């Protein structure tokens with residue numbers, strides 16, 4: 001019987017009343033809007049594999065949708081929130097405070113919809129799509145990783161070497177496994193070798209094997225990684241660390257498809273595809289004579305660059321949730337999702353150790369979390385938010401400067417609003433609005 005999979009949708013649960021042009025700009029970006037208020041009790045029609053972001057439209061301060069927001073927040077504490085705010089919204093309302101606290105980002109009027117759409121894409125990673133038949137193990141939906149996946153699909157069936165570049169922890173080995181898994185060699189072995197971790201005097205023997213008595217301690221014949229992977233794929237990680245003599249042997253294998261075990265002069269013909277990875281600049285190593293130029297050209301036939309995690313912001317929350325879900329499948333953990341602060345910190349952090357660092361931090365947080373939502377402290381990223389707050393104090397400095405400028409100008413204009421408006425090159429309405437915004441009572445200032 002055929003199993004129908006419902007297609008995953010991207011939904012914004014909008015608390016308030018979106019204007020038609022607001023609906024249109026989200027629809028153009030592929031988001032479905034579900035309007036939620038007190039008249040839609042019992043949920044807003046979310047399905048399991050939908051990507052859902054809740055949007056609190058606080059611009060009009062509607063108490064009916066306030067109740068519905070509180071309900072949704074209680075039922076789905078891991079939902080990501082964004083808020084639309086305006087200077088006229090009610091201040092010091094407990095619910096407004098709660099929504100602002102839960103929101104990853106606020107947008108004040110006039111709302112920049114391009115930025116809102118961009119943010120929705122970035123934070124909509126809270127609910128990762130279930131792995132489907134198209135899943136090749138390289139998780140992500142950012143433009144950068146989609147381009148990588150497209151290249152992997154193109155390169156996989158071609159029997160040529162691929163040089164995979166990228167910083168540490170970006171998923172070079174994951175990409176190599178995907179190349180192997182999508183190739184005709186998928187059922188044959190995949191041998192991943194970290195060239196930097198091989199003992200220098202045993203590199204040749206580890207890669208190509210040795211005969212009995214080839215050197216002191218070689219008591220039995222041993223086959224190397226290349227022969228173990230016969231018919232499959234060898235992945236040479238940190239290929240730049242190979243000593244020159246081993247580079248020569250790899251080059252010969254690539255040119256002639258043959259190898260010699262250490263201590264033997266017999267040529268062995270072998271069918272193995274070679275993939276290689278480096279996190280250092282191989283071109284520089286060639287210039288400095290540490291890497292053979294001819295081997296570099298042989299390996300660099302097809303090239304795959306793995307983007308750093310900071311170049312794939314859209315994937316951070318998606319990967320984090322996927323790592324948490326995978327952890328929960330194996331271990332007991334209270335954590336089911338991430339707090340708004342944790343999400344903000346993860347989006348803000350530069351991730352020098354890339355995906356590996358994200359995985360490690362999420363796993364550690366899942367162990368130490370006391371709550372259903374992983375906090376910024378659990379992730380050990382508190383100082384990221386402290387830095388962010390320091391930056392946002394620039395915003396409060398600007399607000400204070402604006403207030404001071406209005407007060408000074410009003411005094412100089414002898415509290416004549418028209419004169420003050422002329423001097424500041426704004427309309428009288430703007431002066432009244434600024435007075436209201438900064439709670440300036442003209443009578444009290446005189």
Ligand SMILES: Nc1ncnc2c1ncn2[C@@H]1O[C@H](COP(=O)(O)OP(=O)(O)OP(=O)(O)O)[C@@H](O)[C@H]1O
Nearest residue numbers: 137138139167168169170171172173174279355356
């Ligand atoms: N797109 C991805 N989806 C899921 N997991 C990933 C992804 N990319 C990396 N990982 C995980 O991150 C960790 C590091 O990945 P990997 O070992 O492939 O990185 P690398 O670039 O080869 O690192 P190094 O340069 O240190 O060898 C692994 O646990 C891997 O499973």
